Amino acid sequence: MSSHERIDIQMPTFGAGIWHFGRYVDRYATDGYGPPVSTLEAIDLAGQVGELSVVDMTYPFDPAGLGVDEVADALKRNNLRAIAVTPEIYTRRFSRGAFTNPDPAVRRQAIELVSEAAEVARRLGCDYVKLWPGQDGWDYPFQVDHSEVWKLSLDAVRELAGTFPDLRFAIEYKPREPRNTMVFSSVAKTLLGIEEIGLPNVGILLDFGHSLYGGESPADAARLAMSRGRLFAIDVNDNYRGWDDDMVVGSVHLVETFEFFYALADAGWEGVWQLDQFPFREDSVEAARAGIRVMKTIHRALGLVDREALAAAQQAQDALAAQRIVQRALLSAGAGR
Amino acid sequence: MSSHERIDIQMPTFGAGIWHFGRYVDRYATDGYGPPVSTLEAIDLAGQVGELSVVDMTYPFDPAGLGVDEVADALKRNNLRAIAVTPEIYTRRFSRGAFTNPDPAVRRQAIELVSEAAEVARRLGCDYVKLWPGQDGWDYPFQVDHSEVWKLSLDAVRELAGTFPDLRFAIEYKPREPRNTMVFSSVAKTLLGIEEIGLPNVGILLDFGHSLYGGESPADAARLAMSRGRLFAIDVNDNYRGWDDDMVVGSVHLVETFEFFYALADAGWEGVWQLDQFPFREDSVEAARAGIRVMKTIHRALGLVDREALAAAQQAQDALAAQRIVQRALLSAGAGR
Amino acid sequence: MSSHERIDIQMPTFGAGIWHFGRYVDRYATDGYGPPVSTLEAIDLAGQVGELSVVDMTYPFDPAGLGVDEVADALKRNNLRAIAVTPEIYTRRFSRGAFTNPDPAVRRQAIELVSEAAEVARRLGCDYVKLWPGQDGWDYPFQVDHSEVWKLSLDAVRELAGTFPDLRFAIEYKPREPRNTMVFSSVAKTLLGIEEIGLPNVGILLDFGHSLYGGESPADAARLAMSRGRLFAIDVNDNYRGWDDDMVVGSVHLVETFEFFYALADAGWEGVWQLDQFPFREDSVEAARAGIRVMKTIHRALGLVDREALAAAQQAQDALAAQRIVQRALLSAGAGR
């Protein structure tokens, strides 16, 4: 076996949110950045990337009525596995809130949609159901009683996790967007909520970009979540620290992306290295390959770090020594093919 | 005539972008925050507000084929006048750029669409054509030759302003969104470009929120543009200084909104007080009324400022004295009906 | 007794950090923004304000050797009480960290200095010892093992709180400055730490400005801390959301300052309304009076809020209704004398 093959074998599992391959819309290009993409088409695009092993599937599927079996078949023929299902609790009917909607009937619809998605997750053999209640929060000062929306959020997650004890629920926190402030806005606040919920099957999906533009150090956030056994999954991408730009991994913050993966490796975390990029104006297959290429560089660089020296530098909190060690690894890792 | 009526007569002209009354979409609620709203329906909603005199009309109208006469009629029956036309040079075909698109054919389409809009502006008797090239810029480091996109931007505006010397073109600058960086990103950069263009009929539409989250002091930005005779129009709204949240006027930054209007009044600027709010989750008519109510408060407060004392405080750069004077006016202006 | 006097009696207790009256230095005006101010001089300045009842005293006193009795006398003759002692664990010897310093001997010095300060707090009859470990954190990616600095921080606070069970320790969190990232950086992270410490006499001092520029809603942060019985004290000031500008209260964010105090009042919190302003270029006595004047406006406005209507608006999450109610109160409260 050649050394090249050995390296390939050691590579982490790569994944992506299926929306990476979908059609983007925003408030200006209301006709979309491209033509519509159905769920099956998106799966085929994910398959074209060639190095993805898993995808996180949004639910409901598109078009409405598309069956789980058809999705399972499409995944299979593309050598993909569904690692998670993400119920879309942020579309029009949930635009004033899902778990925190002022209308109890809409809150119930949110629970029901997640429950449906959980059933799909069981059938697809997923690792977790992702909860991203992006419409839960507030826009204006004085708009809500913050204690009330907090309570509603925890109650909903507790109910879901209690109803599906065999499944894991990963909350993806985010500072803002589409709401001006989200309820689950930071790693620490989400951990507080999870501990208040008090169930073992609730954890965190840590999105590198959310952490970064939320003012956290993503490596620190990861360590905090891991120290409590709550880091269920990660997503990576990049941004300019002011908004969730969902750019290609490493395109801006190479060093901190490297630090993030170093923290994961150092703690023995062995989950999927998963893309959450929004290539509005780029080819989605090529953008995924670009992100994976950078992740491979980082993976190689991890192998080049003098860990003993770095541990000593960190023990001494010696920033200059730490940088020297890290740059030696990163700047000779090569960009790959 | 009662003193109350006198105050009403002195009120400024209020306006709004017609999109205030449209349907919002974003990358999550891709099915929209509400049902579609046609151009005529939006005009009728603007009419319902009751205190709007002018609107800024996006073009093309919706549905396609709707004629200028029908629009003019709808405006008339709602006692509205079109103050401006805003060509939509930021939809799908322009998603990789309008004036700066790498494809010369698309750049030409952008010029043509603006030219059409300029003809419509003539027919509607507008004060200006608004240019908001929101897709012109870049997303990634190394993506563009910045000199080239700058040149393309100036060339396009120069051509348009030269072709329609009887019309005024107001560039609305914005730091970012939908592009990660826009070419016309700040008041000063836009003024530099306008002076390089060298034509009298190009100016600025200063959006209070864009200025605020771009790190400017909107009052300072207004004074700079006015000092060069280039402040053609303004839009107001509010945000949390990190993004273009397009919230209701004064909902967060009452003091700086007051300072902005004070700077305009102090320099004798007499344009329209115009709303650019995006009430995603609110009733659009009520949101417009809320913004106007705040603008009326500010207008009353302007009348209560001890201008001589404030000038003396500013001459001495005495922040505490200035605040005291200003708060006396603002905090007794009342919220209005 | 007139209604005017009744209102005065109901006023909250006002306080200030004694540093408000000190001499400011920064990295540019290294010769200071004014002449040195000793501890006793600062107390006399605090006394001149006329409406302060309590002060938070930094320790050690200046000049070195100044006794607790002399300080107590100075406070007494100015009708002031020491509400807290703040040990200066952020000067040169602690510049690479206090509780998290890589050198165990310096960590010990930090514990010892806080212990001394705790003894002083006992003698002065303070309500709490404030812990602001501003040098504890990191500056660079890869500089520290985040788990290690977290552990060191919790261990130190646990030791202190265990050693002085009769005293309360209030951790003042802050996102950054002087360290690029502080360990206790947000309300939620600090609450996580406090619960991990597991002692009843550790809580939070919530600085409005720190919360604001940390991306929190200060009202939400306050409610979260109160819900767990950990809101020991507050400081107020203002900033532009990007840095700890420590400006005069309400000079920028009147509405959110109002919301913050509303949340406190709504939960029945009855602590001191305390200033943490840094009037670099202003007269410190006048700046304190300006902050108090705004706090009195807010206190009056609290009395004018239609609480039933606001509760209903918040129940419906109706932002426009909530604003209308709140603006009615605030904009007719008057600026006061």
Added chain:
Amino acid sequence: MSSHERIDIQMPTFGAGIWHFGRYVDRYATDGYGPPVSTLEAIDLAGQVGELSVVDMTYPFDPAGLGVDEVADALKRNNLRAIAVTPEIYTRRFSRGAFTNPDPAVRRQAIELVSEAAEVARRLGCDYVKLWPGQDGWDYPFQVDHSEVWKLSLDAVRELAGTFPDLRFAIEYKPREPRNTMVFSSVAKTLLGIEEIGLPNVGILLDFGHSLYGGESPADAARLAMSRGRLFAIDVNDNYRGWDDDMVVGSVHLVETFEFFYALADAGWEGVWQLDQFPFREDSVEAARAGIRVMKTIHRALGLVDREALAAAQQAQDALAAQRIVQRALLSAGAGR
């Protein structure tokens, strides 16, 4: 001659602000992050770095009375040249403004101090006098008449540049700090002012970090200044995009630092690669070496870029292609010794 030597010969000239080697103070560690460092000691430290050729000298020298000849001697024995003199127009007497101070007598003092510094620059044979009016601006809404402080700023620079037509004056713009807003806050605003001044010997010192945390793309800012022949000098460092952290070059934003130097090289700009780092808690000589090591990496990487391919990618605005090309160069450049 070996290829290794050839590369060394082609290296750019490296420089540093002399304050890099001084003593740091801030508002918390008021006793400084280390012992005082005199001007001559700082020069000797700069000499120890071993790869610096030029330094930017703050004036007045420390201690007061230190002569220009002594400084010149110290520079000479350390193989250093003074590239610039930076008058300290930001200390206590200028804390309410230098060129914009409300007191005309203080404004005159500022002009006089810069004039003295200009004479020193002549004697030392400097390339330029640096103007960094960090105290010129405002802190609060309504504090100043923005037109007035703008006029005062331009008048002062015009007077100085007119008085010393044989010298060049480089304005270093910065968004904020120590003032909450500086008058010369962005590249575009400074260029507007320079063109209004109308003299050939006024230009810009572009600090990479100021540009970055001001929301600019530093590469774009450089191109704009170069296109008008006004880029007199540059400083480099790094930060987290929210504040002027003055960290070691490339420690956070490797990619954008690379893009910045690429833009300079592409336009044929041949000035000094100059450090403006503030190593508060690090050894200043080692921190300079670390910055230079990264700049050498970038210089090597510049030589590895496939410029033709990059030009084609930029012509097509193809972000993915551009990244691939750039990463190939950067990630194989090595970290150096």
